[in-house]
Amino acid sequence: MLSLWIVLFVVWMVANATLAPEVAVLGAAITLALAYVFSKSSDAWRQIRWTPAGLYHFAAYTGTFLVELVKANIAMMRVVYAPRIDIKPGIVKIRTRLKSPIGRLALANTIALTPGSLVIDIQDETLYIHWLDVQTTDPDKATEALAGPFETHLEKVFG
C-alpha cells in the first residue's frame, strides 16, 4: 500500500506542477484514501515486485516495448501504403506463463501495440489474438512470436 501511495502522490504533484504546502497536504490525504481503498478491495498491486531486479526488468521491458512499437508502426505503414492490401488475418491463441492479473493486463496491452496483433479475449491463461498476418497456428510457436520478447521481463516484475 505504501508503494501505491507514493506513486499516486508523485502523479498528483506532477499533475499540479507546484510545491505549495497546502496542495501537497491535500494530495497526501486524497492519495492515502485512494491507496487504502484500492489495496483493501484488490491485491493486484501487492504482487508487483519493487526490487532492484524488478526495476531493471521494467526498464528493459520499456526499452523492448518502444523498439517493438516503432517496428509495428513501420510494418503497419507498409501494409497501409501498399497498392494492394495482401494480408491473411485470423484469430490464434497463445498461452501465457504470467500468473498475476496485472501482469496479464500488461502483456495484453503490450500485444495490442506490437506487430499486427490485438487481444480479442482472455480465458484464464489463454489469450485469443487477432493476428493481421497469420504465420503459424501452433499455440507454442505463436506464443514465442507474439509474447516471447516481453514475457521474460514481465514475469520478473509482475510474476
Place this chain on the structure above:
Amino acid sequence: MIELIGSLFILAGAIFLFSAGLGLLRMPDAFTRIQAGTKATTLGNLLVLVGLAIYHPDWTFKLILAIYFVLMTNPISSHALSRAAYRIRTPMTSTTSVDMLAEDEAAGGEPGKKPGRRKRS
C-alpha cells in the same frame, strides 16, 4: 534549433496519425481497422507529445504523465472495441484464415455460438 527538432517530432507524429486515418479507410474489416487505428495513433500521439516537450521543457513531466495515460488506455479501448465487435458477430474479411476462438467455443459446447453462425463477408 531546438524548435526545429521539436517540429520534426511533431511532423513525424502527424505522419503516423495520417497513416492511421488512411488505414481506417483502406483496411478490409472491423478488426484490421481497429489494428491500424490503435498502433499508429499510439506512436503518433507519443511523438507529438515528445515534440511538445522539446518545445516547452517545463511541461516535460506532465507530458510524460500524458504519454503513460495514452499508452495504458489506448490498447484497453481497442481491446474493448474488438471484443464487442466479436461478440456481436461482426463479419470478418473473406481472407481470414483461422478463427480459433470460435473453434474453442464450439468445442466447449456453448449453445448458440457455433462457428457456422459467423458470417464471412
